[in-house]
Amino acid sequence: MIVADRKPLEEILKHVAGCGRILVLGCGGCVTVCASGGDRQAEHLAAQLRLAAKGQGRAVEVTVKTPTRQCDREFLEPLRADIGPADAVISLACGVGVQLLAEVFEAKPVYPALNTTFMGAHTGPGTWTENCRGCGQCVLAETAGVCPVARCAKSLVNGACGGTNKGKCEVSKEIDCAWYLIYKRLKARGDLSFLRAEREPLDWGKSSSGIRRTLVHPELTDTVPASAPAAPKS
Ligand code: SF4
Numbered sequence: 001m002i003v004a005d006r007k008p009l010e011e012i013l014k015h016v017a018g019c020g021r022i023l024v025l026g027c028g029g030c031v032t033v034c035a036s037g038g039d040r041q042a043e044h045l046a047a048q049l050r051l052a053a054k055g056q057g058r059a060v061e062v063t064v065k066t067p068t069r070q071c072d073r074e075f076l077e078p079l080r081a082d083i084g085p086a087d088a089v090i091s092l093a094c095g096v097g098v099q100l101l102a103e104v105f106e107a108k109p110v111y112p113a114l115n116t117t118f119m120g121a122h123t124g125p126g127t128w129t130e131n132c133r134g135c136g137q138c139v140l141a142e143t144a145g146v147c148p149v150a151r152c153a154k155s156l157v158n159g160a161c162g163g164t165n166k167g168k169c170e171v172s173k174e175i176d177c178a179w180y181l182i183y184k185r186l187k188a189r190g191d192l193s194f195l196r197a198e199r200e201p202l203d204w205g206k207s208s209s210g211i212r213r214t215l216v217h218p219e220l221t222d223t224v225p226a227s228a229p230a231a232p233k234s
């Protein structure tokens with residue numbers, strides 16, 4: 001899932017200082033699961049905004065809505081009646097949802113309440129850990145299901161580097177060396193051949209550090225909005 005974290009209240013307040021009507025929009029997707037931007041967190045932020053305004057002696061009307069997802073136009077269109085009268089919208093979606101919201105309601109100031117951080121897994125109570133950087137050329141089949149891009153501090157695809165020490169990464173003793181994990185898992189499977197094979201370097205032009213990427217499923221294009229950007233030529 002996409003993992004995100006709440007911004008400090010002070011940062012959010014700066015954007016809506018002069019607003020009398022604020023709509024706080026939660027998101028029912030990933031940020032609900034990682035307990036950062038769901039309906040509960042939206043209600044909490046709304047209460048904080050009301051209290052802050054009261055403390056300043058200002059009248060403010062704060063309402064809350066939480067659509068199924070903010071990264072899908074289908075769930076944004078029904079919000080028109082709520083968004084229309086608002087002076088500003090505060091979105092608790094990830095950056096994907098905030099951008100689509102700002103695009104669909106171009107005339108409305110839309111502010112993010114979260115810092116979008118990474119794609120991760122639930123790894124313990126209240127804990128999410130980065131597992132993927134969306135490199136666009138997944139090598140997990142060769143690395144026994146351990147991502148060297150997200151989990152090796154140097155994103156090496158032909159690791160390990162010389163700094164690995166007793167299973168820990170040289171960058172931090174708190175971090176497992178991804179390539180040690182890969183080695184252990186491949187060894188347990190009784191096949192280290194993948195480790196010995198030389199892998200081509202990743203094409204970083206296909207990763208999130210390159211141009212904006214688009215995925216098109218041709219069989220579904222009837223339902224793709226006309227304004228969706230064209231897929232880059234590869
Ligand atoms: S290899 Fe690339 S696509 Fe696969 S998990 Fe790692 S970052 Fe994600």
Ligand code: SF4
Pocket residue numbers: 151152153154155156159160161162163164165168169170171176177178179180
């Ligand atoms: S010690 Fe392991 S995880 Fe750390 S940079 Fe080197 S190969 Fe990557």
